Amino acid sequence: MSDDAIPPTxxxxxxxxxxxxxxxxxxxxxxxxxxxxxxxxxxxxxLAIRGAPALGVAGxxxxxxxxxxxxPLEDAARRLIATRPTxxxxxxxxxxxxxxxxxxxxxxxxxxxxxxxxxxxxxxGAALLPNSARVYTHCNAGGLAxxxxxxxxxxxxxxxxxxxxxxxxxxxxxxxxQGARLTAWELTRLRIPATLVADVMAGSLMAAGEVDCVIVGxxxxxxxxxxxxxxGTYTLAVLARHHGVPFYVAAPTSTIDLACPDGATIPIERRxxxxxxxLAGRRIAPEGMLVDNRAFDVTPAALVTALITxxxxxxxxxxxxx
Ligand code: MRU
Numbered sequence: 156m157s158d159d160a161i162p163p164t165x166x167x168x169x170x171x172x173x174x175x176x177x178x179x180x181x182x183x184x185x186x187x188x189x190x191x192x193x194x195x196x197x198x199x200x201x202l203a204i205r206g207a208p209a210l211g212v213a214g215x216x217x218x219x220x221x222x223x224x225x226x227p228l229e230d231a232a233r234r235l236i237a238t239r240p241t242x243x244x245x246x247x248x249x250x251x252x253x254x255x256x257x258x259x260x261x262x263x264x265x266x267x268x269x270x271x272x273x274x275x276x277x278x279x280g281a282a283l284l285p286n287s288a289r290v291y292t293h294c295n296a297g298g299l300a301x302x303x304x305x306x307x308x309x310x311x312x313x314x315x316x317x318x319x320x321x322x323x324x325x326x327x328x329x330x331x332x333q334g335a336r337l338t339a340w341e342l343t344r345l346r347i348p349a350t351l352v353a354d355v356m357a358g359s360l361m362a363a364g365e366v367d368c369v370i371v372g373x374x375x376x377x378x379x380x381x382x383x384x385x386x387g388t389y390t391l392a393v394l395a396r397h398h399g400v401p402f403y404v405a406a407p408t409s410t411i412d413l414a415c416p417d418g419a420t421i422p423i424e425r426r427x428x429x430x431x432x433x434l435a436g437r438r439i440a441p442e443g444m445l446v447d448n449r450a451f452d453v454t455p456a457a458l459v460t461a462l463i464t465x466x467x468x469x470x471x472x473x474x475x476x477x
Contacts, residue, residue: 161344162186164209164299165216166266167259170223172216176203177299181340192221192231199238202331206300207374207410208269210239211248215262218252228253240422241383241451243375243412269302272407275465276306277313280370280405283461283468284314284321288367291324291357294385295337296372296405306405307370308341310463315347322348324366328385329354330430330448354387361398368460369395373406380456380471381418382406386449392458401460404471408464411474418453426450 162184165174172189178201179185187203189195195217198204204213214235221231232253236246248265255261284290290311294300297308305312314321323342328334335351342349352360360366369391375383382388382404395402415421428446432438440446462471 161298161341164302165204165212167216167219167263172213172220174198174204174213175299177205177337178203180299181336189220191224192217192226192234195220196234196238199235205239205333206295207242207244207372208273208301208306208407209299210242211244211409212262212265212269212302214245214249215252215258215265218249219259219262222258228258239424241374241424244407244409247409266302269407270304272409272465273301273304273306273309274313276405276407276463277304277309279465279467280310280403280463281314281317281319283368283401283403283463284310284319285367286319288314288319288321289324289365290321291326291360291366291369291391292338293326293334293354293369293371293388293391294328295333295341297338297341299337299341300372305341306372306407307403308338310370310403310405311342311347312345315345323350324357324360325349325351326354326357326387326391327351328387333385357391358394361394361400366395366398366400368401368403370403370405373404373410374451375415375421376404376406376411376462376471376474377415377417377421378411378413378475379417380459380462380474381421382454382456382459382462382471383418383421383423383451384454386452389452389454389458392454396458402458403461403463403468404454404459405463408466411464413474418455421451421453423452424450
């Protein structure tokens with residue numbers, strides 16, 4: 156592996172799960188070895204691994220771990236699915252692994268399938284970009300959020316691989332800074348030109364005509380095309396509409412949940428106050444301050460220019476009729 160190569164986000168090795176510990180990036184690239192279900196649930200809730208497709212693979216491997224350690228699969232499934240409620244890929248993959256004759260084979264199939272799907276998303280998405288697109292992205296929808304390659308970052312990556320010259324505005328993504336820590340790290344390793352900005356700068360960039368499109372990932376897409384993604388996504392979609400900037404959502408079809416009729420029925424995870432009252436391990440707000448920490452928001456389908464899946468780019472509002 157070259158110095159800049161990004162190791163697999165998650166894999167199965169010698170009866171254990173090995174994952175990049177995303178809490179330690181960008182300072183240290185350290186692998187976390189998971190031996191049992193308790194460790195896996197802690198790794199997921201503490202964001203050592205995160206991002207909808209990566210959570211799916213982790214969930215499926217968790218079922219393989221449960222099978223190997225004698226834990227009833229239904230108990231393991233319930234515990235895993237409860238760790239992060241918004242990303243539907245988690246429950247989807249856990250259910251596939253429980254139903255499979257061999258959960259480990261199924262988990263490994265999901266890894267291969269996710270990377271293939273992301274490459275196809277990349278090809279479809281790159282076709283929508285101008286040659287030197289200045290893309291704004293939020294949170295991390297890169298290889299770290301998936302089995303590999305990435306969804307929103309995958310589109311930028313595909314454009315770059317095709318010889319186009321995209322550049323990226325990376326929104327830092329408060330409160331836990333997936334943009335500043337993870338997307339910035341990935342793009343640097345991929346040698347794709349990228350500029351980090353505070354989330355609050357998005358509007359002025361668009362007003363200055365310096366954003367050609369916004370591309371984000373998704374944690375769940377409802378049947379009517381509404382999209383749940385990292386909190387702050389909705390704000391970007393409103394800004395993009397105001398400024399006439401295309402707003403794309405890149406996600407595999409495994410993120411579409413036809414059981415949720417609309418965005419209002421998507422469960423939104425609420426996380427601990429310390430993510431907001433602290434920054435890089437330091438307290439930044441007074442003790443006792445009330446905090447509301449919704450980890451995701453919902454962007455109405457009407458604000459999404461196109462949903463880019465492995466099958467192509469579609470108007471998300473057309474999902475219900477397809
Ligand atoms: O809380 P996180 O870091 O798991 O949130 C991740 C996101 O919101 C991503 O944009 C989404 O999961 C898509 S990842 C391809």
